[in-house]
Amino acid sequence: MRSLPVFLMVTGRPVILTGQGDAADAKRRLLERAGARIVGEEDGDARIAIVSDGDAATVARLRARGILVNATDMPDLCDFTLPAIVDRDPVLIAIGTAGASAGLAKALRQRLEAMLPARLGALAQALYDARGAIRARWPQAGDRRRAIDAGLQPGGPIDPLTEGAADAVPAWIDRAGGMAGSQLVPIRLLSPDPEELTLRAARLLGEADSIYHAADVPAVLLDRARADAVRIMADAPPEKPAAGLSLWLSLG
Template sequence: MQSLPVFLVLKGRAVILTGKGEAAEAKRRLLERVGAHIVGEDADAGIAIVADGDDATVARLKARGVLVNATDRPELCDFTLPAIIDREPVLIAIGTSGASAGLAKALRQRIEALLPQRLGTLAAALYDARAAIRARWPDASARRRAIDAGLSAGGLIDPLREDAADAVPRWLAEQGEAEPSRLVALRLLSGDPDELTLRAARLLGEADRIYHESRVPPAILDRARADAVRIPADAPPEAPGEGLSLWLEMPR
């Protein structure tokens, strides 16, 4: 991973925009959409978009410590602008580190077609229900597992269901206890993450901790949640801990 995706709150903040033409106007519309205060090159700002990719402008701004996006010049960019799927407050950003804006756009169009328009309403409903969710599951691990179960495919609040937001009160009332702690053993097909089964990929995304043989490559471990604990081991643990634990082993 060459870049760390972040979401910047730019409302009311100064952003330098230079250049003219269609590219500059597209960036202006985007900045106006998020409420940024658009300023010129000489203004005081922490980030800048150089819409004409001018080398000299980029050099001057970088010399001042400004983070720069240079349109169509990925080698000059400190950050890139992704293709965006907007289901406010849910935002999905798709980037290629500047390799191909066309590819990012194509992926956005494919993914956007899968996501209900009311996805943002579900996010808002879950936000409003935070106090009730904490009261229902006081333990943080149990709470996370219960939320995972509700949001899973076919769950009452499955994000791909149009009526998921309306189902939040019923989910709170009907959802049973969080799934008990367990250890799941997975024998990988190979060290290639593209050969992960759907089940293995799903479990990696849900697991609290990953016990694994030393031969399991980083490319596989990177498919797990970023906050999941990675624990090299010679054999499956006898006491894996609370929540979902995985034991990964390579093919013999």
């Protein structure tokens, strides 16, 4: 990654916006939607700024004050970039290209907009509201995560790409079956290139609790797994895998 994706909470906080014209107007609308308090360059409390006309002198002055700056259409002057956004409040999907191509980010956003149901945010809110019931149904964190993964998978009872998923949350909690103690799935990788992962392998990497792997499996493939999944190098698949979903990865 060339940058660290973050979501900044700017509601009620000062954000400097400089410049005039269409670019400034677009950034103003974005900041207003996020609840920011838009201020000028002279504000002493602001910690981030958007220089909409890309003026290098303004960028230098703000940076000298320790302010993080976005300079429109000048990625080399940016401390942060503004992504293309798919907004399904409270779900936000940000698409960035490290400033390489705003047009590509826009095209991807438009594709995702067409794919994602309008009520995706309602599903997120329903899951938030059901936290108590979900904890009561699955007291153990691992069981809880696996149950949620199973519910949200393609074709699952709360598949996020279906319009009725939000309304199905209570029934999913009531009817979901018990979680298996452990499961080991072998995956023979076709190539060390992560771009050649099958859809099934990519999905399982995103769900697994433990990743057992041969020594020749490259780190770039292991990076496709959940960040909190345990990685264990081994010569052979384990006889007794850890609880939850485990994978055995090998090349060949």
